[in-house]
Amino acid sequence: MVRPSNRRGFTLIELLVVIAIIAILIGLLLPAVQKVREAANRTKCQNNLKQIGLAIHNYHDANKLMPPSRLGPQYATWCVLILPYLEQDGLYRQWDLTKTYYQQSVAAQQTAVSLYFCPTRRSPPMVSTQYEVSGTGIPDSQEHPGALGDYACDGGQFSGAIVDNPGCNGVMCMADGQSANNKGISLTDIADGTSNTFLVGEKHAPLSKWGQSGPSWGEGAVYNGEFPRNFARIAGNPSFNLGQGPDDLVGPWHCKFGSYHPGICQFLFADGRVTALANSTDLPTLQALAVRNDGQAVSAP
Secondary structure (H helix, E strand, O other): OOOOOOOOOOOHHHHHHHHHHHHHHHHHHHHHHHHHHHHHHHHHHHHHHHHHHHHHHHHHHHHOOOOOOEOOOOOEEHHHHOHHHHOOHHHHHOOOOOOOHHHOOHHHHHOOOHHHOOOOOOOOOOEOOEOOOOOOOOOOOOOOOOEOOOEEEEOEOOOOOOOOOHHHEOOOOOOOOOOOOOOOOOHHHOOOOHHHOEEEEEEOOOHHHOOEOOOOOOOOOOOEOOOHHHOEEOOEOOOEOOOOOOOOOOOOHHHOEOOOOOOEEEEEEOOOOEEEEEOOOOHHHHHHHHOOOOOOOOOOO
């Protein structure tokens, strides 16, 4: 008779060694995978801004003016006005530009556009959660949640409490209640040069404040023209530096540009290019790049 051979299995120590080796390999590979993922997200965000830039330029070609930040308090913002040039005609047709945000259909208020989201931060759909309530009580005093977004137009520098005050001298800040001119400016009005002035940038929005709108926050519905901080940002003195990441609640965070990309924030310039600025960029440089006509023709790095 042939005796069956004894088959030796793995010992506990051998299994633990194998598991430890696998854990070490995963630990070595994870940072590389995260870097690859972030590189892909950063490229996607850059492409989003380029597509937004093309839409703004096509709007300018059709209207001979840049889109304003908003048509007026409570009315549609630039994020609505450029929809036809982003192949979003269906969503645009749901809007009645003669009516306020609060009088639009739920679909018009809440339909998100994927190009308005940076993949490093989040993905659509996401809607505002707090304070999207009409300041005039018309048509009612109910909350009207709306689509969010990760990009804001250039309101320029600080000039009073309202982010898109015309005195800020940004490229897209001409539609404030203080001004009769709510139609926007032309490219020729960018006296400092289109390569030295940005149009749109990533907006700082701390993770703990996602979806919060109203006069003291700045992460509400990007279509709602009542709260400028939902759709516009400013840069420069006295304290409007770039946001320093998801947990930065320092200073007037709801008025700053900023991103979740490690160490940088991406901007669309008026000449159509997209450039990343270091989070450490000084205030004078930021202000010079945000203001269209201060005679400070600073080139972005």
